[in-house]
Amino acid sequence: MNAAEMATSLEFTSKIATVVNLFKREFPDAKSDLKPWHNDPDTRELIDPDSIDIGFHFPGISRSWRVRSLLFQIRLHLDPETNSRFCVGVEVAGFDHRGEAWRLSTVENWKFVGATMPSEQVGERLKQICRQILEIFNS
Template sequence: MISKIEAIVYSFRAKFPDCFADLKPWAKNDTTKQFTDPNSIDIGFHFPNANFDCRCRSILMQVRIHRDFEQQDYKAVGIQLSGYEAYREQWQFSTIGHWEFSGISNPTSEAQELLKQVCCQIIQLFDNSQSAYRQ
């Protein structure tokens, strides 16, 4: 699992090299406790300044996972991304459903494509037989 987390960070930073990863993105309080999911890998990606293309300063990634006890492996069920600027959510994206962005200030089409590519790489990391990316 550690190597998969490293691969997730590497995939994201390959597309957005100026960001840094936060492997413990949740503040320890009652408000954020409701978002903590034991069946997900949560990583925050922070830009040193607001990223114009992503329309945010931070991106929270939640990789929802399912443990396959028969094969002793983990599968990625889906990925959710949220872009934040000054504690306010700007946009959301989910690989569950139609792979569409929604929010008050969505990333540029180029950044959307890069984020979708990262999600596809992550899903393939957990299951090489699955072709996840949909246009």
């Protein structure tokens, strides 16, 4: 679900802002997008209501990322006993003019899969950002 729609409490708004600032501190030329999904019926059917989705766009194809846009999907789970949400993982997809170029999931094995891959240095920085996102949402 669009991050802008998930910012329903001060706690979630603060955590979303922290994630955006964390990424922009590492990659200052990226532009954040708190509404990466269109608001149409077809798209609405595909949206996971238990995720916080944030897009980041580079001002052209990034040579180190090998993509132009990123989609972060912070996967949440509602604990019925405490009625609180915690993060079960982060999925990141990189997109170029052909569509999805690569994907990273912390839910599975923390490996990049796809037609092209980001540079090793960027990949490690991205994994560190994912670790920090897990800490932000599970603290």
